[in-house]
Amino acid sequence: MTAKHSLALALIAAVSGAASAADEPVVGLITKTEINPFFVKMKEGAQRAAKLQGARLLTGAGKSDGDNAGQIAAIENMIAAGAKAILITPSDSKAIVPALKKARDQGVMVIALDSPTEPVNATDALFATDNFKAGLLIGQYAKAALAGKPAKIATIDLFPGHPVGIARHNGFLAGYGVAGIGAKTPELAKSPELVCMADSFGDQGKGQTAMENCLQKNPDISLVYAINEPAAAGVYKALKAAGKEKDVLIVSVDGGCAGVRDVKAGVIAATAQQYPLKMAGLAVEAGVTYARTGKKASGYVDTGVTLITDRKLAGVESRDTAFGLGACWGK
Missing domain, CATH: 3.40.50.2300 (Response regulator)
Structure with missing residues (x-):
């Protein structure tokens, strides 16, 4: 193989890799904590859905329930990493709102999981148990x-x-x-x-x-x-x-x-x-749809209770x- 052919193949591989990265939607999941079994299962559901949808999932959490600062830091990190959609279980339903507005102003779709924000319309949609x-x-x-x-x-x-x-x-x-x-x-x-x-x-x-x-x-x-x-x-x-x-x-x-x-x-x-696996899976699907088509999720999606x-x-x-x-x- 000549040096010219090697360079051409390298360029093709680089272009292909860039296209592949561009086709891989980035979705973020921020839970209240990492250790609560409910949020562990939610993360599992999000990971499973992201793999099926060909998306890259970023995850973050507060140190404990009520850690608003930790969730804000996760939002900022995910925006910087190119997330097109962020799914969040808000620890502080009011204090998190300015950070969510900042994300939405930059074109990020935000879905609340499990808990609504105050006001509810601070996110594009809510996927939660009734x-x-x-x-x-x-x-x-x-x-x-x-x-x-x-x-x-x-x-x-x-x-x-x-x-x-x-x-x-x-x-x-x-x-x-x-x-x-x-x-x-x-x-x-x-x-x-x-x-x-x-x-x-x-x-x-x-x-x-x-x-x-x-x-x-x-x-x-x-x-x-x-x-x-x-x-x-x-x-x-x-x-x-x-x-x-x-x-x-x-x-x-x-x-x-x-x-x-x-x-x-x-x-x-x-x-x-209630069903956190379903909650997260549906929300990841919505996030990928937005990243690929620009179609936003909206309103309330009831994920069931028995x-x-x-x-x-x-x-x-x-x-x-x-x-x-x-x-x-x-x-």
Whole structure:
């Protein structure tokens, strides 16, 4: 082979490589943390979808739930790396908005996953569980399970002002039958049956502490709503330490594998299962479509929720833990 031919082949390879890179859409995924099983599964779904779509996936996360600065840094890094779409589970639904506006002003499509921003239109679209419905399902279940028996309720919530925490809490109370609560109720609702509200930040240890404090406030609590299954596991530990684990009904939201096993074991009576794999996969597809065609996703995409329990009750649609374990996430 002559030197001239070698140079020509090198030039062809270089041009081909540049074209290949240009054809590979870049999509970013920013989660609240790297370690929560929900976000681990979300990342897995995004990676799978990116591979199928021939896209390059960039990933980032905050150091902990609430780390807005970490998410802003990830956004800036992804813009610099050429991302055409960024998918984000916002830790701070308000404080993240200026960074998202900066991204959108530069032509980046932004999709919120799992949690909406405030305002909702700070992103192009929202792909998420209907969190009000998730709460509604477990509230309806709790009402049916108690069969008319009055309850003293504790809610082990997320943290103040978070839209997911508000939606699940209010959905639970609405499902339980508390009047005047809707999906757009802007703050945590209350009712005469609700004797204690405490924040857990979705953490098992903090959930245990929150429940211990509630029991000190009112030792006759008979029904507990927990924002997620780690918090519910903490609630159970507190109840067991107090000798009350058989006297209190616990309901929750998430549908992780550990949580579904807790339903099977009777630790949690019922949980509302959501689907982060589907959430991320659909959003990556939308991001690739935008990168290749300029067509933006818009509005709200409901990624589904299912009530999981092994105690089926009349009038409450549910699936058993065998189904839940087949669709769960985490270990």
